Amino acid sequence: MQETQDFPLVEGDVDRPRDAAPRSLxxxxxxxxxxxxxxRISARWNxxxxxxxxxxxxxxxxxxxxxxxxxxxxxxxxEIAVFAVTEQSTMSRTLHGLEGRGLVTIRRREGDQRVRxxxxxxxxxxxxxxxxxxxxxxxxxxxxxxxxxxxxxxxMLLTRVxxxxxxxxx
Amino acid sequence: MQETQDFPLVEGDVDRPRDAAPRSLxxxxxxxxxxxxxxRISARWNxxxxxxxxxxxxxxxxxxxxxxxxxxxxxxxxEIAVFAVTEQSTMSRTLHGLEGRGLVTIRRREGDQRVRxxxxxxxxxxxxxxxxxxxxxxxxxxxxxxxxxxxxxxxMLLTRVxxxxxxxxx
Numbered sequence: 079m080q081e082t083q084d085f086p087l088v089e090g091d092v093d094r095p096r097d098a099a100p101r102s103l104x105x106x107x108x109x110x111x112x113x114x115x116x117x118r119i120s121a122r123w124n125x126x127x128x129x130x131x132x133x134x135x136x137x138x139x140x141x142x143x144x145x146x147x148x149x150x151x152x153x154x155x156x157e158i159a160v161f162a163v164t165e166q167s168t169m170s171r172t173l174h175g176l177e178g179r180g181l182v183t184i185r186r187r188e189g190d191q192r193v194r195x196x197x198x199x200x201x202x203x204x205x206x207x208x209x210x211x212x213x214x215x216x217x218x219x220x221x222x223x224x225x226x227x228x229x230x231x232x233x234m235l236l237t238r239v240x241x242x243x244x245x246x247x248x
Numbered sequence: 249m250q251e252t253q254d255f256p257l258v259e260g261d262v263d264r265p266r267d268a269a270p271r272s273l274x275x276x277x278x279x280x281x282x283x284x285x286x287x288r289i290s291a292r293w294n295x296x297x298x299x300x301x302x303x304x305x306x307x308x309x310x311x312x313x314x315x316x317x318x319x320x321x322x323x324x325x326x327e328i329a330v331f332a333v334t335e336q337s338t339m340s341r342t343l344h345g346l347e348g349r350g351l352v353t354i355r356r357r358e359g360d361q362r363v364r365x366x367x368x369x370x371x372x373x374x375x376x377x378x379x380x381x382x383x384x385x386x387x388x389x390x391x392x393x394x395x396x397x398x399x400x401x402x403x404m405l406l407t408r409v410x411x412x413x414x415x416x417x418x
Contacts (some may be wrong), residue, residue: 085312103380108331113293113387115406121333122413123283145407161278163291193261210273217283226403229282230404232405235398236285242392243292247267 112239123216130212136205139164139172144206145213147182147198155184155194160246181205282409293386300382308374309342314376315383317352317368325364326353328418351375376380 108114127138136144142162153161159169173196176182179200187193198206212245221229278284297308306314308367313333316323323331329339343366344406346352357363368376 101384102318103315103383108316108319109407110400111387112251112402112406113383113390114331115309115403115410116286116290116293117333118331119406119409119413120283120286122410122415123286124265126413146275146278148272149278161284163287191328192356213273213283214271217281218411220283220413223408228405230280231284231401233280235394235402235405236289237279238393239289239390239402240285240292243289243296243390245292 119220123220126216127213130216131209133206134209134212136209137172139168140176141206141209141213143169143176143197144181144202145208148194148206148210149205151197152187152195153197154187155196157248158196160248163221176202270404289390293390296386297383300386301379304375304379304382306379307342309338311347311376311379311383312381313339313342313346314351314372317366318373318376318380321367322365323367324357325366327418328366330418346372400408 103111124138129140131138131141139162142164146158146161150157150161155170155173156166158173159166162169164172171181173184177184179201180199183197183199183233184194186196187195226233273281276294294308297311301308301311309332312334313328315329318329320327325339325343326336328359329336330345332339334342343352343354350369353367353369355367356363357365394402394415
C-alpha cells in the first residue's frame with residue numbers, strides 16, 4: 079500500500095486539510111456525502127451476493143468467512159469477526175456451524191490455549207472455489223469501465239478512510 | 249459531477265478496461281478487494297452513528313430520513329427508501345413513526361393520488377439540526393488528512409461504482 083505522501087494527487091494539495099467548518103448537508107449535497115455513497119454501494123453489493131449465493135447454500139457471512147480463510151491461515155475468531163464485519167458472538171456461531179459441515183477446523187493455538195485458530199478444510203476451499211466466480215463477476219460489474227490505476231486510487235483512498243476510523247490495528 | 253472522460257487520472261489510461269480474467273482472492277488480496285473495504289467502512293460509520301445518536305432519541309434510519317428530507321422536498325416513500333438504503337415496508341413504518349412524533353408530514357401528491365410525498369416539519373428540521381454536528385464530526389474524522397481534491401476524487405470514483413450497480417435511476 080502506497081503512503082499518501084508518495085502519491086500526491088495534485089502537487090502541493092495533499093497537505094491542505096479539508097475545511098472543518100460545519101457546513102450543512104444541503105451545502106455538501108447528498109451525492110457528495112461519502113458515507114451515503116458508501117452505504118448504498120455496500121448494501122447493493124450485499125444484496126447482490128445474497129441473491130447469487132442462494133443456489134450454493136451459503137449465507138453472505140459464511141461466504142465472507144470462507145473468503146477470509148482462503149487468504150489467511152491460522153486466523154483467530156476475533157480477527158475473522160473484524161474482517162467479516164460482524165459481532166464476535168455471531169461469528170462464533172457461524173464458525174461452529176461451518177465446522178459442523180466440515181468446511182472449517184477450530185483448534186486451540188499451541189502455546190496459548192485461550193486463543194482458537196480457524197482454518198479452512200479441503201471441502202471449505204472447494205466450497206469457496208465454487209462461489210468465487212460469482213464474487214469476481216460481481217466485482218467486475220461494480221468496476222466496469224475502471225482502469226487499474228483508478229481501481230488502485232480508490233483502494234488507496236478507502237484504505238486511508240478505514241485507517242482513520244477502524245477500532246482495530248488491522 | 250464531472251464525467252470520467254473529463255478527468256483522466258493518468259493520461260491514456262482511463263479507457264483501458266480492467267483485466268477481467270478471474271484472478272483468485274489471494275492474488276487480489278483482501279486489502280485490495282474493494283467490497284471488503286467498503287463494507288468495513290460502512291459498518292464502522294453506522295456503528296459510530298448508532299453510538300452518537302443514543303442521546304438524541306433517533307435511530308440511524310430515522311436520522312437518514314431526516315437527512316434526506318433536509319435536502320429534498322416532496323420526496324416519495326419509494327425514493328426515501330432507496331436513498332436511505334432500506335426496504336419500502338420498513339421505510340413506510342419509520343415514516344409513520346416520524347409522522348406520529350410530528351417530525352414529518354405525509355400527503356398524497358396533487359394530480360397523482362397514488363403517490364405519497366413526504367416533507368420535514370419545523371420540528372423535524374430542528375431535530376436534524378441537533379444531530380447534524382455529530383454526523384459532520386464523524387465525517388471529519390473519517391476524512392482527516394484528506395485534501396478537498398482527494399475527497400472529490402473519492403466521490404467521483406464511488407459515484408461511478410454506484411452507477412454501475414444501482415437498480416434505480418437515482
